Amino acid sequence: MRQLANSARRRRSKQIRRVVSRGLVNTKSLSFDGTNDRAGWGSGVIESLIGAGDWSWSYWVKSSDFSQAGTGQYSTLIYALNFYGAGVSTFIIGAIGENSHSSQAGKLTVIATRGTGAGSTYFSWVSDSSVIGSLTDDDWNHIVITCDTGASSRAIKAYINGSEVAGADALSNQAATDFSGINMGDVALGTQTFNAGSDSFDALELDEISLYSSVLSSSNVTAIYNGGVPADETERSGLIGYWRLEDNGNDSSSNSNSLTISGAQFTTDVPS
Numbered sequence: 001m002r003q004l005a006n007s008a009r010r011r012r013s014k015q016i017r018r019v020v021s022r023g024l025v026n027t028k029s030l031s032f033d034g035t036n037d038r039a040g041w042g043s044g045v046i047e048s049l050i051g052a053g054d055w056s057w058s059y060w061v062k063s064s065d066f067s068q069a070g071t072g073q074y075s076t077l078i079y080a081l082n083f084y085g086a087g088v089s090t091f092i093i094g095a096i097g098e099n100s101h102s103s104q105a106g107k108l109t110v111i112a113t114r115g116t117g118a119g120s121t122y123f124s125w126v127s128d129s130s131v132i133g134s135l136t137d138d139d140w141n142h143i144v145i146t147c148d149t150g151a152s153s154r155a156i157k158a159y160i161n162g163s164e165v166a167g168a169d170a171l172s173n174q175a176a177t178d179f180s181g182i183n184m185g186d187v188a189l190g191t192q193t194f195n196a197g198s199d200s201f202d203a204l205e206l207d208e209i210s211l212y213s214s215v216l217s218s219s220n221v222t223a224i225y226n227g228g229v230p231a232d233e234t235e236r237s238g239l240i241g242y243w244r245l246e247d248n249g250n251d252s253s254s255n256s257n258s259l260t261i262s263g264a265q266f267t268t269d270v271p272s
Contacts, residue, residue, distance in 0.1 A: 024232035026208065028266045029060070030245040032190030034203025037263035039249055040188035044181075045257050046078075049211060049240050052178035056146040056216040057093055058224050058233075060271045062205040066135045067106065070098035075192050075202050076143060077209075082185025083196035087115035091184035094143055094158075096131065106130025108165060110145055110156050112184065119175035123147060125156035127167040134160045140207070140271035142225045146215045149176050157215075162225040164218065190264055207270055208233075211241035211253075230271050 030039065049055075061076045068074040077094040092111045097104030108131045112122035135141050144159040153174040158165040186193035189209075192200045208230040214237065216224070224231060233242060234252065242252040247266050249259030 024230060026230055026244070026246070026270045028246045028268060029062075029205050029207035029270050030189075030261070030264050031205045031267045031269070032201065032203060032264045034190075034201050035263075036201060037265075038188050038191040038199075038201070039259040039261040039264055040186060041257055041259060043186075044183060046187045046211075047179040047182055047184055049213075049255070049257070050147075050179045051213075052149065052176065052180065053213055054147060054149050054215045056144060056212040056214060056238075057209070058142070058144045058212075058216070058221075059094075059209040060140050060142050060207040060230060061094075062140045062207075062269070062271075063135075063137065064203070065137055066096060067132045067137075068096070068098045069100070071100045071102065072098050073101065073104070073109065073192075074098055075190075076204065077189065077206075078187055079192040080185035080187045081192075081194040081197075082183060083194075084114070084183065088196075089114040089182075089184050091187060093145060106132040108158055108160075108167070110147075110158065112179075114182070114184075116173075118173055119177065121170065121173045122175065122177055122179070123154040123156055124170040124174075125158070125167050126170075127158065127165050129166070131160060131165055134163070134165070140205075140228070142228070142230075142271070144216060144221045144224065148215045152176055159218075159221045159225075161228070162222050189259070205267065205269060207245055209241075209243040209245070210236075210239060212236070212238040213240045214238035228271060 073095040075095045080091040082089045090113045097107045108127040110125045146157045148155040251257045
């Protein structure tokens with residue numbers, strides 16, 4: 001009986017640790033069905049938050065299959081195309097090339113462009129090789145993407161589950177343009193949007209999304225990854241967006257830019 005009681009106590013302790021980390025109680029994530037689910041911020045919100053300075057995204061993502069069939073890309077966070085009259089803008093944070101993509105199969109991409117020619121590239125980074133082997137299907141993965149803004153260019157870094165991903169920036173035609181006031185399109189989660197065509201949708205789960213006005217260091221990334229269990233980011237310097245997805249789309253940062261959720265469902269499946 002004593003052994004059974006001790007075993008039960010250990011199981012209860014393990015369950016508590018699975019949802020409580022550094023003061024954070026994490027009970028929900030947001031699930032997108034890949035058919036018509038989405039969650040968006042509205043026009044210009046993310047562009048204004050990024051502005052002209054440094055930034056970093058941190059988020060947790062789960063997919064049944066990160067190696068998707070097709071010739072396009074699978075979005076793990078943001079994918080927006082926007083026809084603005086003189087051309088098309090592209091705003092991609094964390095897309096993975098599908099397995100028949102002509103040049104980027106399995107590669108992670110981070111891109112923002114507007115039109116063509118000098119100054120048309122705001123940032124452009126692609127991993128050197130496929131990241132599929134760094135991601136675990138049917139499990140939670142932590143991705144961080146940082147942007148160090150210089151006088152005329154932006155340098156991107158990416159991390160998966162605490163480890164930096166080797167990649168290269170395309171510096172041709174770069175300009176460190178201020179994003180404030182620039183419409184990069186319908187910036188949303190769970191969908192690839194195009195205002196001059198039709199939207200597509202990606203099946204995945206997302207949790208604990210945070211945005212910072214600074215470049216997270218490798219030690220910061222390690223602390224946020226926290227061995228695979230999300231930590232409380234409320235007090236981290238530079239926090240400008242914090243979507244915990246605990247039964248709502250509320251922004252827990254001081255900016256209060258809440259997500260509008262359409263169709264996506266909350267689930268008790270969380271990183272642990």
